[in-house]
Amino acid sequence: MTKGSVNRRDFLRLTGTTALTAWPAAALAGVLPQAAKPSGVAPLLKVAIVPCPDYGPESLAAALRAGWRSTHAPDIRGKRVVIKPNMVDVSPERPIHTEPRLIEALALHVGDLGAREIILAEGTSHNRDAEDLFRRAGYEALAKRRGLRLIDLNYDDLIPTRCVNPKATLLREMKLPRTICEADILVSVPKMKTHKLAGITLSLKNMFGVLPGMVYGWPKNTLHWNGIPLSICEINGTVKTHFSVVDGVVGMEGHGPIMGTARKVGVLIMGDNALAVDATSARVMGVDPARVDYLAMAHKVRIGSLRRDDIGIAGEAIDRVRVDFALDPEFAQIRASRANAR
Amino acid sequence: MSPRLSLAVDFIKSHQNPDGGWGYEPGRASLVEPSAFGLLALGATGDGEGAGRGLGFLKACQRESGAVGFGLKDPEGGWMAYAALLAFHSLKAQPEERRLKDWILGFEDASGRFTKEDVEAISSRFRYDASIPGWSWTPRTTAWVEPTALFIFALVRTGVPATEKRIRSGVELILDRRVPAGGWNFGNPYSKSFELEAGVMSTALALTALGAAAVPERRPSVGAGLGYLKKSLDGDISTASLAWVSLAFMSFPSTAALATDVKARLARLQREDGSFRGNIYETGLAFLILSGAAVLFPTPGGRR
Numbered sequence: 001m002t003k004g005s006v007n008r009r010d011f012l013r014l015t016g017t018t019a020l021t022a023w024p025a026a027a028l029a030g031v032l033p034q035a036a037k038p039s040g041v042a043p044l045l046k047v048a049i050v051p052c053p054d055y056g057p058e059s060l061a062a063a064l065r066a067g068w069r070s071t072h073a074p075d076i077r078g079k080r081v082v083i084k085p086n087m088v089d090v091s092p093e094r095p096i097h098t099e100p101r102l103i104e105a106l107a108l109h110v111g112d113l114g115a116r117e118i119i120l121a122e123g124t125s126h127n128r129d130a131e132d133l134f135r136r137a138g139y140e141a142l143a144k145r146r147g148l149r150l151i152d153l154n155y156d157d158l159i160p161t162r163c164v165n166p167k168a169t170l171l172r173e174m175k176l177p178r179t180i181c182e183a184d185i186l187v188s189v190p191k192m193k194t195h196k197l198a199g200i201t202l203s204l205k206n207m208f209g210v211l212p213g214m215v216y217g218w219p220k221n222t223l224h225w226n227g228i229p230l231s232i233c234e235i236n237g238t239v240k241t242h243f244s245v246v247d248g249v250v251g252m253e254g255h256g257p258i259m260g261t262a263r264k265v266g267v268l269i270m271g272d273n274a275l276a277v278d279a280t281s282a283r284v285m286g287v288d289p290a291r292v293d294y295l296a297m298a299h300k301v302r303i304g305s306l307r308r309d310d311i312g313i314a315g316e317a318i319d320r321v322r323v324d325f326a327l328d329p330e331f332a333q334i335r336a337s338r339a340n341a342r
Numbered sequence: 343m344s345p346r347l348s349l350a351v352d353f354i355k356s357h358q359n360p361d362g363g364w365g366y367e368p369g370r371a372s373l374v375e376p377s378a379f380g381l382l383a384l385g386a387t388g389d390g391e392g393a394g395r396g397l398g399f400l401k402a403c404q405r406e407s408g409a410v411g412f413g414l415k416d417p418e419g420g421w422m423a424y425a426a427l428l429a430f431h432s433l434k435a436q437p438e439e440r441r442l443k444d445w446i447l448g449f450e451d452a453s454g455r456f457t458k459e460d461v462e463a464i465s466s467r468f469r470y471d472a473s474i475p476g477w478s479w480t481p482r483t484t485a486w487v488e489p490t491a492l493f494i495f496a497l498v499r500t501g502v503p504a505t506e507k508r509i510r511s512g513v514e515l516i517l518d519r520r521v522p523a524g525g526w527n528f529g530n531p532y533s534k535s536f537e538l539e540a541g542v543m544s545t546a547l548a549l550t551a552l553g554a555a556a557v558p559e560r561r562p563s564v565g566a567g568l569g570y571l572k573k574s575l576d577g578d579i580s581t582a583s584l585a586w587v588s589l590a591f592m593s594f595p596s597t598a599a600l601a602t603d604v605k606a607r608l609a610r611l612q613r614e615d616g617s618f619r620g621n622i623y624e625t626g627l628a629f630l631i632l633s634g635a636a637v638l639f640p641t642p643g644g645r646r
Contacts, residue, residue, distance in 0.1 A: 217479025
């Protein structure tokens with residue numbers, strides 16, 4: 001993309017002299033955790049780090065069950081569940097998109113929990129040929145196999161939706177896909193990756209894909225002009241992700257989100273607050289979430305919390321599974337020290 | 343018209359919305375691109391009533407400025423205007439066509455907003471020249487290969503000379519954004535030191551536009567792009583991409599014969615219900631290509 005340096009300047013301006021204030025709690029799409037808790041009380045946010053050594057169906061099913069049990073997972077019974085993977089592009093050589101075997105295991109899992117309908121939906125960012133990408137990613141075949149509806153969010157019906165940020169400009173009235181607006185449960189399933197313009201990309205950044213290309217262009221260009229951190233926060237403040245599952249079995253390091261290299265971590269990281277999940281995933285990647293512009297901004301506007309003390313970790317300890325991802329040199333400053341990745 | 347092709351028209355006709363337009367899929371709200379291709383298909387078969395109702399929808403989407411966007415509720419206009427232009431021209435809606443052409447030719451991308459430093463930063467990171475004006479998906483944002491190609495194609499097919507300044511600049515942009523190995527992607531040939539890969543749809547659209555603008559095949563970028571598309575034929579290609587590949591091949595003498603095979607391959611994708619993938623835009627586009635409709639080709643039969 002073309003506006004990285006400008007976005008960064010915009011971000012600094014926004015968070016500097018004209019400090020961004022928290023958005024109105026009543027307007028946030030139900031994403032707000034408690035900003036403060038009495039001391040001595042257990043953290044209110046819960047994130048599970050579950051070992052998952054491979055993409056075998058048994059490993060995935062066991063990991064999803066364990067993660068679901070140990071977090072504040074949503075009640076799925078009778079609900080329409082929309083699964084939003086990350087598929088910015090597809091390559092046979094590089095793990096760009098969320099592994100379809102994970103999506104399949106997740107669909108089976110939420111089906112077992114009583115979901116009324118399961119939809120697999122994505123609005124691709126770089127290449128707008130969704131028929132081609134859905135096929136090459138393996139999503140078309142899995143949708144057929146498991147009876148899922150497969151939706152190209154770039155061309156869905158549009159529902160105008162007021163942005164949570166009262167000072168929003170380009171996204172003041174978002175045109176959201178009907179599929180997303182009518183979801184009872186939205187599950188974001190990103191790949192754990194580095195990103196050449198954002199540092200890292202996880203659950204919050206994955207939501208770029210819900211804004212339709214036919215309105216916002218490709219590669220979701222209007223969002224870049226709006227500023228990447230601000231767009232991520234405005235989208236996630238307006239659209240509630242009910243649960244996030246980060247595909248960290250094999251992630252991508254280096255020049256992500258499409259030209260990086262595979263990096264095995266062997267975990268799934270999940271929880272109901274996308275920012276807490278992202279912050280935890282960042283720590284697992286050897287990144288200090290407070291140094292990632294959009295995560296810091298999301299914390300500031302109260303989309304959730306990235307503070308370690310606010311997040312109860314179930315499953316593996318961060319330090320036991322931490323794998324330092326190679327970072328783009330432009331983002332060297334987001335690396336967490338080994339001693340304390342707060 | 344073959345019975346198979348008339349099934350495509352039946353499919354389009356049976357899914358026209360009460361407002362005269364079409365959504366990408368049956369039952370969806372009307373939008374400009376599928377409506378334009380729906381009415382072009384009906385118009386090509388002499389269904390004046392259906393095409394006229396479609397035209398009514400498109401006219402309602404036009405703003406006072408002449409702009410046309412994605413639908414009735416787009417105040418600003420955007421990339422789908424290319425399809426509306428083809429439709430206005432084909433149905434001889436001359437005042438609307440004239441206003442829309444003026445708007446398209448005055449369309450501002452971001453090239454004028456970039457500072458010298460921005461242009462240099464983009465050049466070092468993505469290795470293209472951001473100062474070249476082209477067309478973006480939405481006004482005042484970055485110009486990319488596909489919207490630039492779509493607008494060039496529509497302008498030339500509706501009578502704007504390829505020598506027009508904006509078209510020449512758009513051609514320059516497309517040539518500047520080529521992927522070194524051959525072909526085009528959405529518009530970034532590089533990301534820092536990494537050469538990015540080409541894609542079939544972007545390449546087919548770029549070549550179709552270059553062909554319409556009479557860029558000769560001997561230009562290395564054109565030859566390399568056609569080579570990329572020929573190699574791509576060995577693999578799976580989506581319906582819309584296949585349609586644009588056939589147009590790209592028809593645009594150049596050395597690949598015109600290959601277009602026949604591609605069209606045959608496209609025809610085999612037609613479903614029992616007459617549609618192509620159940621999608622109105624793709625069904626309209628495939629119908630127009632397979633029937634050699636004049637709106638997409640400079641002469642009947644599709645040969646240059």
